[in-house]
Amino acid sequence: MRISNYIPTLVAFLFAAVIALFGANLSSRAIESTSESAVAKQLKLEGYEWVNVEADGLQVVLTGTAPDETKQLAAQRAAGHIVDPARVINVMDIETQAKIVAPRFSIEILRNDEGISLIGLVPTAWPRDVFVSDLKSAASTGSVTDLLEHADYTVPDMWDAAMEFGLEAITLLPRSKISLSADSIIVTGLADSADQKRRFERALDDKKPSRLDVAINISAPRPIITPFTARFLIDETGPQFDACSAETVQGQARILAAARASGIEDPSCVIGLGSPTTDWARAVEAGMRAVQDLGAGSITFSDSEVSLVGTSGLSASLFDKVAGELEAALPAAFTLYTTLPEPEDNVSTDAVQFVALRSPEGQVQLRGRIGDERSQIAAEAYAKSAFGSNTIYSALRQVDGLPEGWSIRALAAIEALSKLDNGSVTMQPTSVRVRGRTGDVTAKASITQLLADKLGSGQTFDIDVDYVRQLDPILDLPTADECVARANDVINANKIVFAPGSTEVDESSTDTLDRLAKALDKCEKMEMEIGAHSDSQGGEDMNLSLSQARANSVLNALISRRIVGVDFTAKGYGEEQPIADNDTEDGREANRRIEFKLLGGDAPQDGQSDQTTDTPPAENNENETPNE
Known part of the structure; x- marks a missing residue:
């Protein structure tokens, strides 16, 4: 049989194979499309919009980024409900999880007569036992209830500074609650009196860390005011209170309005x-x-x-x-x-009077009229008990016919004077005049209460008393000379450093500048000069210019630290005021210095001159600036 007889049959088979292959391909694509569409629709309905669905033959491939592993597996299961789970290929990524944030560490310290309690969360690496031991020692108590939890995270910045302040505060306040963390501190406490409250607040304010937010709330019991007093007047200076008492918060608000x-x-x-x-x-x-x-x-x-x-x-x-x-x-x-x-024209100029005076040095004079020897002895003895026996000078004159109660009112005048740092009390038959200065913010009100009680009704008294912060013993404000000495002591111990040839204060001197700011924090109403000096290397004009620029740099650094009580002036002296031999390296080092001086005061004392240096030390070089 000829091969040609098989050709039609072969062609028929080939055609059938092609048709079958084409049909299979169409069927596969139909299955892919149907599966992809059905799975994508179902995932979208269940909220998995982030999943991408692609069909690859009979397989369904899931791609995309899942928020977490749980969501990834849930999406895979949802796809397996639409097609055979064996056909689902999971190649989804999982979103990178952010680093777990450390918890907020904090301690709440409660102290009362029964002891101390600690509540809060602290870092595991922090020496908790040492802190508890320090608490027992600081508060002089063996009773510390430790209810602290701990977590294994890094100790936060400023945590140690906050804990150190907490120890200081708990030592000072026998009845208190102190909340400590690495970013804030809240101190709540009780004081026995208004004076103790001010002392507590001042002591805590001096010790608080500069980089932490510190809130201090000290309460004191309401004082017993006897007599209950208020005095309002209008004179040539305008309206004012000499004293004001209120019985309730609502009453206070009404009076203040x-x-x-x-x-x-x-x-x-x-x-x-x-x-x-x-x-x-x-x-x-x-x-x-x-x-x-x-x-x-x-x-x-x-x-x-x-x-x-x-x-x-x-x-x-x-x-x-x-x-x-x-x-x-x-x-x-x-x-x-x-x-x-x-009217003043009808008032006798030859008025009977009793005068008590106190000088700024503390010396007290009594002069004027007193009723009899017994009254004079009583007045002088009362003054000696109030001011000290070695401070009293008496020039009293005994006369008859003084107004009734004159001796008692003389004692009231002496008591009023005792509330002043210096001043005078002038007593006449129908009036009392008080003038002076005091460091006690309550002195004016106290004098008003005293005179209102002792003089009785219908009496005129005039109180002109100024509160002077520098005289306040609680504030413990330094004198101007003490402020200058403190500033020079700081830079004697830690020099202000400039890079060679630079006018900017080196970063290594940041701590010195912070110490300067703290030393001058209590200084008030004074003018201080920042003087910069150089050695003799380089030109004279260049030295003068460089020293002036460096003085300005120190001035700007202190101003930025908000020293509001001192009015600074920057002055560059160049090489004109050496304190050592410029022919030696040690001498030149000594001559490169910053000095603080009270304007109008004395020059700095010896030993207060060697205050700045350059870093790193410069080698000898003809082209170097004077402080290099």
């Missing part, structure tokens, strides 16, 4: 115990309105007694009208006394 309305910019009023009536604030408000209606004068509340005093030359009809309206407005518990002084 009235004070601001009268023109007092920053009034203050002490909340205390001892008010004679719940209508105290309403009565004080009415009294303040009366003085404003007069335009000048004073109103004094001493417990339930009220004294309205006009000024010499005031219209009698206006005074009577205002006094009548005030008497009607005052609550029933109060008794009003009024005084309108005679």
